[in-house]
Amino acid sequence: MAGNxxxxxxxxxxxxxxxxxxxxxxxxxxxTDLIESVRKTLxxxxxxxxxxxxxxxxxxxxxxxxxxxxxxxxxxxxDLAELLGLSQSATSHQLRVLRSDNLVKYRRxxxxxxxxxxxxxxxxxxxxxxxxxxxxxxxxx
Amino acid sequence: MAGNxxxxxxxxxxxxxxxxxxxxxxxxxxxTDLIESVRKTLxxxxxxxxxxxxxxxxxxxxxxxxxxxxxxxxxxxxDLAELLGLSQSATSHQLRVLRSDNLVKYRRxxxxxxxxxxxxxxxxxxxxxxxxxxxxxxxxx
DNA sequence: TATACATATGAACATATAATCATACGTGAG
DNA sequence: CTCACGTATGATTATATGTTCATATGTATA
Numbered sequence: 001m002a003g004n005x006x007x008x009x010x011x012x013x014x015x016x017x018x019x020x021x022x023x024x025x026x027x028x029x030x031x032t033d034l035i036e037s038v039r040k041t042l043x044x045x046x047x048x049x050x051x052x053x054x055x056x057x058x059x060x061x062x063x064x065x066x067x068x069x070x071x072x073x074x075x076x077x078x079d080l081a082e083l084l085g086l087s088q089s090a091t092s093h094q095l096r097v098l099r100s101d102n103l104v105k106y107r108r109x110x111x112x113x114x115x116x117x118x119x120x121x122x123x124x125x126x127x128x129x130x131x132x133x134x135x136x137x138x139x140x141x
Numbered sequence: 142m143a144g145n146x147x148x149x150x151x152x153x154x155x156x157x158x159x160x161x162x163x164x165x166x167x168x169x170x171x172x173t174d175l176i177e178s179v180r181k182t183l184x185x186x187x188x189x190x191x192x193x194x195x196x197x198x199x200x201x202x203x204x205x206x207x208x209x210x211x212x213x214x215x216x217x218x219x220d221l222a223e224l225l226g227l228s229q230s231a232t233s234h235q236l237r238v239l240r241s242d243n244l245v246k247y248r249r250x251x252x253x254x255x256x257x258x259x260x261x262x263x264x265x266x267x268x269x270x271x272x273x274x275x276x277x278x279x280x281x282x
Numbered sequence: 283t284a285t286a287c288a289t290a291t292g293a294a295c296a297t298a299t300a301a302t303c304a305t306a307c308g309t310g311a312g
Numbered sequence: 313c314t315c316a317c318g319t320a321t322g323a324t325t326a327t328a329t330g331t332t333c334a335t336a337t338g339t340a341t342a
Contacts, residue, residue, distance in 0.1 A: 029217055029219040029220070029252075029253055029317085029318065030219055030220060030223050031216075031217075031220055034214065034216075034220070035220055035223055035224045038210060038213050038214055038224065039224060041213055042206065042209055042210060042213075042224075042225075043205070043206060043209040045202070045206075047274070048202045048205040048206045048209065049202045049205075050274050051205050051270050051271060051274050052199070052200050052201050052202040052204070052205045053200070054200075054270055054273060054274055055196045055197070055198075055199035055200035055205070055270055056196070056197065056200025056201070056329095057196075057200070058193070058196035058200070059193050059194070059195075059196035059197025059198070059199070059200040060193050060197070060329090060330075061186070061189045061190045061193040062330080062331095063193070064184070064189040064190075064192050064193045064196070065183065065184060065186075065189045068183055068184040068189065069179060069183060072179050072182055072183075073175065073179055075172075075175075076170055076172075076288080076289090077288070077289060077290090078170040078171055078288065078289085079170070079171060079172055079175070079176055082171050082176055083176045083179065083180060083183075084183075086331095087331080087332075087333095088288080088289070088290095089289095089290085089291085089331080089332070089333080089334095090330075090331055090332075091289095092288095092289060092290055092291080093290085093291080093330075093331080094330080095289095095290095096290075096291085097330095102273075108338095108339090110288090110339065110340070111170075111286095111287060111288045111289080111338080111339050111340065112170055112287095112288060112289085112339095113288075113289065113290095121269075121272065121273060121276065122273070124269055125266075125269040125270060125273055128262075128265055128266040128269050129192050129195055129196055129266060130184075130192060131262065132195060132243075132262060132263070132266055133188070133191050133192050133195055135262065170287085170288065201299090201300075203300080203301090217318080217319090218318070218319060218320090219318065219319085227301090228301075228302070228303095229318080229319075229320095230301080230302070230303080230304095230319095230320085230321085231300075231301055231302075232319095233318095233319060233320055233321080234300075234301080234320085234321080235300080236319095236320095237320075237321080238300095249308090249309090251309070251310070251318090252308075252309050252310070252316095252317060252318045252319075253318060253319085254318080254319065254320095
């Protein structure tokens with residue numbers, strides 16, 4: 001847990017050399033020292049982009065349902081399409097997206113291709129999300 | 142997202158034998174019994190939608206960076222904008238999205254509003270994602 | 283080889299969405 | 313009250329993306 005680093009209360013930093021190119025919060029509200037300290041520990045932009053891509057991949061109802069099905073059993077594309085009421089094309093397109101983020105793996109058996117979750121780690125990620133929405137009391141659909 | 146037809150096509154297929162209205166995989170590749178068995182355990186459509194919304198919220202580089210900053214310390218809107226090089230408006234908009242999924246909480250102090258992660262559970266979800274991209278050897282940005 | 287079937291993929295279209303701009307809201311000071 | 317400032321939000325616009333349709337690829341069989 002990269003919990004709260006102390007020094008959380010150093011308001012009114014000296015900041016004589018304030019970054020004047022920022023149009024809002026000229027001087028008062030910017031906690032300069034804290035910001036500069038945390039800035040060094042921030043996730044690099046590329047990594048943030050990469051992580052966002054992972055979550056974005058999971059951020060579609062169809063893909064969630066595919067993940068949910070694969071969390072219970074491996075399926076060929078045709079089975080998934082039937083199970084979820086999707087077209088073969090849509091199913092294949094979505095599996096491609098899931099593959100690109102290493103969320104699912106596949107094996108070929110004759111003409112059929114069987115998909116499954118890539119590893120237990122993916123399952124853990126999926127379940128974390130499930131737990132979160134189970135806790136919250138957001139409006140039901 | 143886009144053409145996601147409401148409620149899909151035909152959930153809860155009526156017949157236990159074979160749904161002949163699916164144009165692909167007439168008979169051969171569909172493992173009917175397995176499908177019917179797993180179908181009962183699938184996540185409901187509404188819940189899938191809800192879970193997708195959660196992941197979608199995390200699926201943006203800017204929001205990932207906000208989450209990363211808040212994982213290290215609480216910040217007011219102005220600080221976040223400065224720290225991440227965003228406009229005040231963009232920051233506020235994104236915080237609103239994060240709020241709507243209960244990913245962040247806030248407290249008012251005078252004119253300023255301080256944001257932080259909603260709970261440790263959110264942190265766990267975020268870290269699961271981080272671990273996944275650390276394992277994989279996807280192309281670096 | 284030719285045919286059938288399961289899957290993959292490119293193009294096009296419609297929808298979703300993040301940033302910007304302008305402006306409204308809320309709080310504290312005078 | 314009025315003003316200043318930090319924050320929130322509606323409208324607009326450019327970009328991203330999921331589905332469908334048509335077609336290509338890959339595999340097995342006759």
